[in-house]
Amino acid sequence: MVVSAAAVVAFVSPNELADGVKRCFQSPGWMATFVGLYTLAFALRALAWRVLLGVGSIWSLHGVLQASLVLNHALPVKAGEVARPLMARGPGISLGAATTSSVVARVIDVCVLASLAVLLLPFSNLGAGDSLRMVGPALLLVSSGALAIMVLRSGAGVPIPAPAKAILEDLRQAFRTTSTRQYMLAAAITLPSWALEASAVYATARVLGVDLPVHAAIGVSAFTILFQVFHFTPGGIGIYEGSMSAALVSYGVDLDSAVVLATTTHALKFAYAFTVGVLFSVTIPGVASRLSPLARLRGSASTAKDASRFEVIAARAWNVLNEGKPFTLVFVGGVLLALAIPHAGDAGYWARWSLGILCIAPLALVFFRFDFPLRLRTALWGALGLFLLVFQFVDLGAVALVVGAYFVFTVGLWGSIYYHLRIGMPLTNFTRFWRLVLENPDPTSGNFLEQIPKCLVLVLGHQWLVQSMGVGSAAAWLLYTAIVGVSAILLHQWFFTWLPAQSLVPTRLRNEGEAIARRVIVIVIDGCRADRLREASTPFIDGLRARGTEYTNLRTVYPARTVTCFSSMLTGATPQRHGMHSNFVPSLGVKCESLFDVLTEQGKTGRLVGIAHLVDAFGHDTVETVTAVTHNDEIDAALSLRGQQVMEAENPDLLVLQLLSVDQTGHARGSYNGEYLEKIEETDRTIAAFMGWCVERGYLEDATVIVTADHGQGIGIGGHGHMSPSEIVVPCILAGAGIASGASHDEPRSITDIAATVAYLLGVPPPSASVGQVLAVGVEADEGPIAVIIPAYNESENLPGVLARVPRHAGGDVRVIVVDDGSTDSTAASARQAGADVVVEHGSNRGLGAALRTGLEA
Structure with a gap:
């Protein structure tokens, strides 16, 4: 190993390796071929393993193989092989069966690899003696393994130490129950998998311009992996490069090219392990529960666990990536750093890179300032087309990295893994989520039609500037930036006209005398569309509607983001006044008085039960949190349980209860999906149970109940923010003390009216910045026009x-x-x-x- 590593250092320089990796990333077609075939090779070996086990999910076994690959590349002495049976055990798969099948599968692997190496040796430049010396050790290893299996199956009397006797007896029993047919079928499936493994060296050779036929690539790959049966460094660093270089030379590749090709191929395998391998690793059943930090965070319907300090910070970090404006800057910065890796040792490149950053910064600020909502996104694609037309520059590697990394983040990490780990969505959610991303119109990073043109213009512009840096180039780019900036200003002035008019009139009707209601309970069904609520079967909410007053045209505020809307709802102020413009909150706390502040001043109490990101607006003293790392089928029950605990412990005059499962279902599955309607119906039952609990304990005596939502949801991933029609109107039903029965109003009202109404019912002044007007009390303001x-x-x-x-x-x-x-x-x-x-x-x-x-x- 030391000799091999020394040879690699002697024959390949860091610049050569960096150049090889760069050329690979600039060849997206060949890299996609490598990833696809390499993944298929693992899938076939998972199928072969399933044949040997007789039970288990191929999908899960594939995840175990990918996790084993990650561990082999991260740790020494092939740690993944040791962990493999431990990860595979589960329902129907004992540790003994997992261990035995793993051993047999590895023996079959070695036999197949040795067979491929021997069969393809005649195509090499080696003589018979050299050939035997190269594959002799592998053949000896295969023979020993086969003999051991035969002995174990036959039960021949072999002296066995007492401590190992029970373990070996389990292995022997497992070997006996595996039929010869299973062995043969597994070997037949394994053979093409190791041929596909050669896609790594073959694709790399094509990119680097090395003449390597397919049969030679298979022979080289088989020989290299045979030499890695045992290794003592992560990923077999040194042994891999040395053995592959020797094999390549035997097939006629010159030594210099062989070392560069071997090193670059191994680098790509490392990259695969720590990206694709990691993503597939989470498909192992129960992997989320085995991640101890996540397990400590996870809540349930019966525990209502608090959101930890870590979760609050993690939620803020997530919102940097989730909200579109900061995402654009972070994502582009990450892509530009990744593209610069091959030039790590080039000081001149980094100087041009830094100047390029300065040049694109003004356009990045334009994109940060303007959202380009809904149909205005067309202008961004026009800006991309203008760039291509004027500068006539395309870097296919950069384009592939932007689009590929975007889909890995949005569809793979966010839509599948994140939702699986946090709310229990199936890992196959990506099969639907990618389509939702393509049509999504909201201001998050999941808005493909907004984010991709923004990111491509910035990345391609930077790459062009780096390659042609000069005064003329910088001037041309700044002129382009000016054109895009002026166009953005004009577009928003002329065409951004669909927002509901927001009242600036201070709250006029006030009640600072005797309270009308002893208590007010506001239930906010996060992300509930008013039209879909009408479609759903909701007997409890229908009963409230019949006993109370409904506003059928209550409108949310812009931008319709959760933190923004809750802030307007509970301060009565516009977003411009309370300062919460998205879920990304760089400056914590609403910037004006809230209902909770007013209640405290008046000697009353108010509490908000919800998830962590509402803390950013109202603080830990007001918000009673429940961890969002709770299965979607349990989150509302957990929030209701916390609401009950707060009622018993503090008996607040105002309780605001956020229910979350409707919103999360819309984001993960789409608000037009039948599951969204089903979740609304489940939420109705949750509200009924909570209200029943309150009735039993007397909490609803002389109380008023308000059921509403912070925003609706549009198409795509339950998009909300840019005010598409289904986002704007939210349900609003009031019932109880001081509220007329059976009334309905269709005039336009705003969620800012909630704060004024609650204040009026509780007999306290409205928050100082409130521009909402009182709902449903049957009293008109007596001031003049x-x-x-x-x-x-x-x-x-x-x-x-x-x-x-x-x-x-x-x-x-x-x-x-x-x-x-x-x-x-x-x-x-x-x-x-x-x-x-x-x-x-x-x-x-x-x-x-x-x-x-x-x-x-x-």
Whole structure:
């Protein structure tokens, strides 16, 4: 091993290895071929193992083989082989059966590899003597293994030490129960798997321009792996390169090319092990429960475990990748670093790389500032097309890395592994999730049609700048950036027009006297679409609707993200005022007074039961958390249990209870999926059980119950944020003390109204920044009309659009007053035609302050 490692160091330089790896990544076709065939080889060996065992899932056994590969490359002395039977044992598979079948499978592997090596030796340049010396040790090993199996099967009298007697007896019994037919079938399946293993060296040879026929690649691969039956370094470093180099030379490859090819091939196998191998490893049954840190975090319906400090921090870290704006920057940065790895020793490259980062930074900020929601995403693809047209540059390796890494993250890590480990979704969720990602319209990283053009423009732009760095190139790029930036501004001004108008009128109806309700319980069904709730069979919610008041046009706020919406719901303020603009919260805490603050000041208590990311808005003192690492079928029961515990321990005047399974189902499976409707129906039963518990203990005496949602969900992965139609309207049902029975209202209202309503019912002032108006109490505000004053100077073209967006039902009568401050165009006439209630004209331009005073006087 030492000699082999020394030879590798002597014959291949780091730059040669880096160049070889770079060329591989720039050949996505050959790399995809390698990954596909290499994975198929493991699948075939899993099938052969299943034949020997007679029980078990091929999918799970494949995961065990991939996990064994990871351990073999991470640890010395082939640790994966030792762990393999331990990982395979489970329902129906004893440790003895797993161990025996593993040993037999490895013997079959060695026999097949030796057979391939011997059969293909005539095609090499070796003589008979050299050939025998090369495969002799392997043949001896195979013979010894076969003899051991025969002895164990026959039960021949062989002296066995007492401590090993029981173990060997188990092995002997297992060998006896494996038929000759099973051995032969397993060998027949194993043979093509090791031929496919050669795809690694063959694909690498094609990329590096080494002439290596398919049969030679199979012979070289078989010989190399035979020499790795035992090794003492992670992945057999040194032995692998040395043995493969020798085999390549025997097939006519020159020594220099052989060493580079062997080293590069081994590097690719390491990369495969720590990416694809790791991803497949989690398919082993129970792997999530065997991960002790995760097991300590996991909650259940019967425990309602707190979200740990680690989970709160992990949730914040996840939101960096989950929210689209920070994801773009982090993802592009990671891709650019990965593309720079082959140039690690080139100081000149890193200088150009750094200048390239400075050049693309302004465009990255444009992409961070503007979301390009829904149909505006078309402009991003236009920007990508403009780049290709103007700069005429494409780096296929970079494109493959961007698209491949994006799908590995969104579909593999997020849609399959993350949802499997956190909420118990099946690992096969990727079979549906990839389609949801392609159509998803929300502001998360799962928005393919927004993220891919943004990332490609930045990555390709950087690669072009690195290759052609100069004053002219930088100037051309900055001009392109300016064009995209100006276009973004104009697009958002002209076409981003579908957001519901948000009231800026302070809460008008106040009750700072006697409370109407002894307690208010707000149940927020996270991510529940109002239209899908109507479709579902929800007898308990239907009963509340009949006994109370429903608002059929309650609208969420923009952007419709959970933290943003809860913050508006419980402060009554707009996102611009409370400062929570997404689930990614770089500055913790709402920036204005909340209901909980008001209640504390008034000597009352309020608590919010939910998951960790609501802590970012309201703090640990207010939020009673439940770990989100809970199976989706149990999370609502756990949240309800925590709600019961809070009621018993603190008897709060306000309890806000978040229910999460509907939202999670929509994200994992889609809100148009039948499972989403089923989960709404389950949630109805959960609410009924919680309310029944409250009735039994007297918590609903003189109480008011509000059932609502923070936002709906759109197409794709339950997308919400950019206000597609099904995201905007959320359910709102109020019942109990102070609420009329059987009433229904269809006028537009906002979730900011929830805070004002709760404050009114509990007899406390609304939060200071509240612009919501009180719902369902049957009392109208007695103040005068609301005046909207619009000073205008030469605004005849813009004024009709502005007037059209003024809300005419913002908690009372709204009067629009336009002050034409000496315009020289038809501003006054446009104001009258657009429906202004009062138009005041100045004879000359007197300035904004004078126009505002005129409006106040009017």
